[in-house]
Amino acid sequence: MLGSALFAPGPLQEGFRDLSLAIVFPDIARIGSEDAAMADTVKDVWTEARIRWYMSISLPAFKEEYANADAKLQHAEANMRSLLGKGT
16 A cells, blocks of 8 residues: 555564565654655654664674665665666
8 A cells, every 4th residue: 555554553473585585573663655654753762762772782783784884875866876877
């Protein structure tokens, strides 16, 4: 259901698979465009959850996560450039 939201009380019980096919049980889940509007209360919960996660990991783990995210962004950018015919 595109453009719809499903609100389920309680924790996510079945999880879902991430890009590496591992089953994930996130604290929060948001389905929608990155550009979609987000209510202030949702922003507060999302921000708190992200801060809690970042505070819980070690500096080497953070650096690894950052490097992985950066590599994915660079790969996506290269793919978009090739689709637009602009090369690298």
